[in-house]
Amino acid sequence: MKLFSRYNRINIAATIFIFAIGSVAFYFVLQYVLIRQLDETLRSEQQEVIEYVTAHDQLPEIQNTKHQWITVEKAIVPIPKTNPVRVWQKNSREDEMEPVRLLVFSVSAANQLYKVSVYKSENETEDLLKLIILVTVAMIGLILLFNYLINRRLITRIWQPFYHTIDKIRDYQLTAQNPLSLSKEPIDEINLLNDSLNSMTQRIHQDYSALRSFSENASHEMQTPLAVIRSKVESLLQDAEGNPKNVQQLLVIEDATLKLSRLHQSLLLLTKLGNRQFILNESVDLTQIIEHKLQEREELFHSKELKMIRSLDPVTLSFHQHLAEILVGNLLNNVIRYTPNGGDISIRLNHELLSVTNTAAHGALQSDRVFERFYKAENTQDGTGLGLAIIKEICHLAGFTITYRYTDNRHEFTIYFK
Amino acid sequence: MKLLIIEDEASLNQSIVDFLTAAGYLCESVSNYREAVEKIEVYDYDCIILDIMLPDGSGLALLKQLKEDQKTDGVIIISAKGALEDKIEGLQLGADDYLTKPFHLSELSVRISAIIRRKSFKGQSLMHIGEISIDTIGKTVKVKEQEVELTQKEFQLLLFLTVNKNRVLSKNAIAQHLWGDDMDFAANYDFIYSHIKNLRKKLMAAGSEDCIRSIYGEGYKMQFA
Numbered sequence: 001m002k003l004f005s006r007y008n009r010i011n012i013a014a015t016i017f018i019f020a021i022g023s024v025a026f027y028f029v030l031q032y033v034l035i036r037q038l039d040e041t042l043r044s045e046q047q048e049v050i051e052y053v054t055a056h057d058q059l060p061e062i063q064n065t066k067h068q069w070i071t072v073e074k075a076i077v078p079i080p081k082t083n084p085v086r087v088w089q090k091n092s093r094e095d096e097m098e099p100v101r102l103l104v105f106s107v108s109a110a111n112q113l114y115k116v117s118v119y120k121s122e123n124e125t126e127d128l129l130k131l132i133i134l135v136t137v138a139m140i141g142l143i144l145l146f147n148y149l150i151n152r153r154l155i156t157r158i159w160q161p162f163y164h165t166i167d168k169i170r171d172y173q174l175t176a177q178n179p180l181s182l183s184k185e186p187i188d189e190i191n192l193l194n195d196s197l198n199s200m201t202q203r204i205h206q207d208y209s210a211l212r213s214f215s216e217n218a219s220h221e222m223q224t225p226l227a228v229i230r231s232k233v234e235s236l237l238q239d240a241e242g243n244p245k246n247v248q249q250l251l252v253i254e255d256a257t258l259k260l261s262r263l264h265q266s267l268l269l270l271t272k273l274g275n276r277q278f279i280l281n282e283s284v285d286l287t288q289i290i291e292h293k294l295q296e297r298e299e300l301f302h303s304k305e306l307k308m309i310r311s312l313d314p315v316t317l318s319f320h321q322h323l324a325e326i327l328v329g330n331l332l333n334n335v336i337r338y339t340p341n342g343g344d345i346s347i348r349l350n351h352e353l354l355s356v357t358n359t360a361a362h363g364a365l366q367s368d369r370v371f372e373r374f375y376k377a378e379n380t381q382d383g384t385g386l387g388l389a390i391i392k393e394i395c396h397l398a399g400f401t402i403t404y405r406y407t408d409n410r411h412e413f414t415i416y417f418k
Numbered sequence: 419m420k421l422l423i424i425e426d427e428a429s430l431n432q433s434i435v436d437f438l439t440a441a442g443y444l445c446e447s448v449s450n451y452r453e454a455v456e457k458i459e460v461y462d463y464d465c466i467i468l469d470i471m472l473p474d475g476s477g478l479a480l481l482k483q484l485k486e487d488q489k490t491d492g493v494i495i496i497s498a499k500g501a502l503e504d505k506i507e508g509l510q511l512g513a514d515d516y517l518t519k520p521f522h523l524s525e526l527s528v529r530i531s532a533i534i535r536r537k538s539f540k541g542q543s544l545m546h547i548g549e550i551s552i553d554t555i556g557k558t559v560k561v562k563e564q565e566v567e568l569t570q571k572e573f574q575l576l577l578f579l580t581v582n583k584n585r586v587l588s589k590n591a592i593a594q595h596l597w598g599d600d601m602d603f604a605a606n607y608d609f610i611y612s613h614i615k616n617l618r619k620k621l622m623a624a625g626s627e628d629c630i631r632s633i634y635g636e637g638y639k640m641q642f643a
Binding site for chain 1: 427429433436471501502518519520521523585586588591601606633
């Protein structure tokens with residue numbers, strides 16, 4: 001729910017609640033005041049009658065109106081002083097009952113005791129009350145409506161810079177060269193937000209650049225000595241010809257250098273993947289990559305006498321060409337390396353998934369650890385132990401899921417694209 | 419053929435110079451940006467081997483300099499930065515090739531040879547070794563005027579051996595040259611042997627001397643008596 005809607009909901013509920021209580025109270029107060037006024041009129045009528053009787057010792061001539069009338073009857077005992085009360089009487093024209101205020105008192109004129117009842121209809125009061133309440137309710141309604149409309153217009157406009165900021169953050173790429181630069185706004189809170197975000201991304205950007213150049217420099221610093229070792233070994237190998245013992249040792253050094261270099265490249269790639277240094281927006285023909293990588297490895301398949309079953313649908317993904325090549329290459333390298341001679345491999349690709357299965361040499365792998373860095377199954381020595389970790393990271397970056405299953409003496413790695 | 423090697427790591431620089439001198443090139447070497455600029459302004463080289471991370475400047479600036487001077491020297495970048503963007507940037511700035519450290523010197527040599535062949539317009543596409551002549555543009559091989567049918571891999575292998583003649587090439591170097599860097603051979607180089615065997619058989623059948631020697635445990639070497 002939007003902040004404004006939530007605010008508005010609370011605001012309107014509170015306003016209605018206050019207005020409702022106010023209206024009820026207003027109603028009762030108004031009614032009380034009006035009734036008191038009625039009673040005042042009744043009393044002044046009583047006063048007039050009593051004064052007339054006192055002055056003339058006879059009853060006054062009574063003039064009844066639609067809303068006020070007086071009845072007089074003879075009484076035997078005097079009536080004690082009372083307050084006006086409400087009674088229900090038939091309406092003069094219609095057959096409805098209507099509330100009427102009644103004040104009863106006694107006067108004596110010409111030695112005769114009379115009971116005088118002064119009636120005054122509450123109808124007028126009721127009408128007035130109704131009118132006032134109607135006007136009030138209409139006013140409340142109008143206030144609420146205008147409040148809502150003004151708030152909506154105003155708040156949408158006031159929040160505009162906020163949405164602008166959000167849009168910029170959403171589009172912000174850490175890999176971009178420039179830090180986020182949000183503009184000054186006339187509203188303090190938005191300004192505070194923008195300034196904080198600016199300085200935060202500035203810091204993140206600095207850290208990120210430092211990290212990035214560190215890993216690149218580290219790469220340079222490590223690959224150069226490796227290049228020196230390798231070139232020296234190569235020269236020594238030329239001279240060591242005919243001395244099998246020396247040759248053997250030099251080859252071991254060469255292999256170790258190669259492995260170290262591979263390991264280092266893999267770690268660097270993992271770092272870059274972790275830093276999200278890749279933007280996955282290229283249209284990549286996965287089928288073509290797989291076919292190309294299979295073709296490259298044809299001789300490896302032959303030399304291990306591996307049987308291959310493939311079913312490849314044409315699939316194009318929004319991905320990263322280089323990463324797709326690494327992904328497929330690593331999957332295939334893995335499969336070739338760990339399938340026993342004469343085993344078989346099957347590759348299936350369709351719009352949902354890429355699945356690679358192969359004959360297992362040594363039973364199931366630990367499915368919870370198989371994608372860990374440097375995880376190596378028992379009975380295997382060589383390999384960097386990073387291939388599957390890289391695959392997992394690439395999948396993670398692309399939003400794919402990768403699973404490992406072991407069924408019927410076969411390893412199965414499946415990548416689900418969504 | 420004159421080469422300029424620009425590499426700040428002295429021992430690597432020396433190794434490259436030694437290797438390429440042995441391969442028959444005339445090599446000059448410098449170890450920093452300033453000296454490199456002086457050299458390229460004055461002399462023309464057939465190929466420049468350029469490390470892009472130099473202590474006092476960037477090799478990429480040198481590339482730009484070459485382009486501004488309208489020089490046609492071939493350039494091969496050797497860099498420890500294997501990042502794809504660096505590769506693309508280097509090639510866009512006019513480098514002919516890009517090699518990531520660490521590399522085999524034999525690989526560097528074959529790449530230099532390819533650049534020089536590509537740069538020269540005087541029918542330099544023909545290479546002769548023993549009785550074998552290789553047309554690197556038409557991708558055909560003849561032994562004493564008799565054409566030899568080779569597969570693509572066999573042709574690449576022959577070229578690699580020819581460029582690095584009289585040198586032992588490790589199986590590792592051959593595998594990386596023929597199949598690229600991202601393959602995992604798992605120390606299984608049997609299939610190299612079968613390519614060598616086939617190439618040797620075809621060349622000998624066409625009447626060539628048996629010029630590919632197998633060096634026990636180490637690799638292969640092209641050598642003529």
